[in-house]
Amino acid sequence: MIYRALFIAMLLIAAAPAAAFACAVCGMGGPGNNAGAYFGMTLALSSLPLLLIGGVVYWIYRRSDEGSVPQPDEHSLPR
Amino acid sequence: MTTQAGIVTTDRRPVVPNSVLGMLIFITTEVMFFAGLISAFTITRAGAAPLAWSLPAGQVLPAGETAFNSAALILSGFVLIYAHWRYRDAGRAAASTPLLVATLLGTLFVALQGREWWGLLSQGVTLQSSTLGAFFYVIVGTHALHAIAAIIGLAVAWQRMRQGTLTRTFFYGAEAFWYFVVAIWPVIYLRVYF
Numbered sequence: 001m002i003y004r005a006l007f008i009a010m011l012l013i014a015a016a017p018a019a020a021f022a023c024a025v026c027g028m029g030g031p032g033n034n035a036g037a038y039f040g041m042t043l044a045l046s047s048l049p050l051l052l053i054g055g056v057v058y059w060i061y062r063r064s065d066e067g068s069v070p071q072p073d074e075h076s077l078p079r
Numbered sequence: 080m081t082t083q084a085g086i087v088t089t090d091r092r093p094v095v096p097n098s099v100l101g102m103l104i105f106i107t108t109e110v111m112f113f114a115g116l117i118s119a120f121t122i123t124r125a126g127a128a129p130l131a132w133s134l135p136a137g138q139v140l141p142a143g144e145t146a147f148n149s150a151a152l153i154l155s156g157f158v159l160i161y162a163h164w165r166y167r168d169a170g171r172a173a174a175s176t177p178l179l180v181a182t183l184l185g186t187l188f189v190a191l192q193g194r195e196w197w198g199l200l201s202q203g204v205t206l207q208s209s210t211l212g213a214f215f216y217v218i219v220g221t222h223a224l225h226a227i228a229a230i231i232g233l234a235v236a237w238q239r240m241r242q243g244t245l246t247r248t249f250f251y252g253a254e255a256f257w258y259f260v261v262a263i264w265p266v267i268y269l270r271v272y273f
Contacts (some may be wrong), residue, residue: 037125041118048114052107064094 098252106259109225113263116221117270120214127210135208140215141195142272148191149268152226155184156261159233159254166250171240178240182233185257189226192219218271222264229257 095103124132134140162177196216204212232253239245 034122034125037122041121045111045114045118049107049111052110056103056107060094060100 096248098248102252102255116218135203140272148188151184152188155181175240178237185230226260229260
């Protein structure tokens with residue numbers, strides 16, 4: 001019951017900005033999906049740094065797990 | 080771990096070479112830079128009137144020709160992966176030729192892009208001719224500058240490889256930057272040209 005109420009509350013919150021004309025870019029001119037473009041780009045620009053930094057950290061973590069594998073010296077040259 | 084005269088030392092090696100880690104951090108910032116440009120492009124395009132979002136005299140961006148250039152760039156990325164394998168498994172002598180091929184393919188990409196630009200400029204498509212033209216030159220031009228920098232890095236790596244002075248860290252750093260240039264291009268191409 002409480003989950004259903006929470007779900008409905010979240011839906012209302014998500015829909016509220018448009019209903020209240022509180023979306024700063026929804027009324028802008030142009031035939032394109034302005035609000036969609038802003039929403040998508042906000043999502044992309046917010047998640048991208050987290051994904052990139054998370055990816056690098058995860059890669060380093062995976063490499064540290066392979067520490068038993070002997071690595072060549074930093075300045076060594078393969079023959 | 081070894082103990083010698085009361086001093087404890089550990090045989091520790093870096094998990095990731097400093098040059099590669101530094102390059103990865105740099106690439107992260109560069110990805111955000113291009114994401115900002117593409118974001119501005121997307122939002123401006125969504126808000127533009129249909130007639131306002133076009134090139135002068137009804138011209139279109141040469142997506143077909145650029146597909147060939149893109150193929151050369153992506154192929155250079157795969158050849159560089161091959162060069163990496165050869166360098167790791169068989170030594171610098173075996174990696175020299177694939178590294179040179181990858182560098183030349185990258186140079187071909189930049190040269191063909193330059194030819195494409197020359198054609199557009201001669202038809203009156205400039206930074207000031209339209210919003211689309213401005214975005215096109217800024218985004219694609221910035222990528223071209225990165226490609227030129229990466230090609231110089233690969234060329235230096237190839238030269239050092241031939242001289243026997245190439246360090247693993249330099250090669251991997253230059254390699255990482257080239258992979259970034261190759262990987263970001265399809266996103267730019269699909270977003271800007273279509």
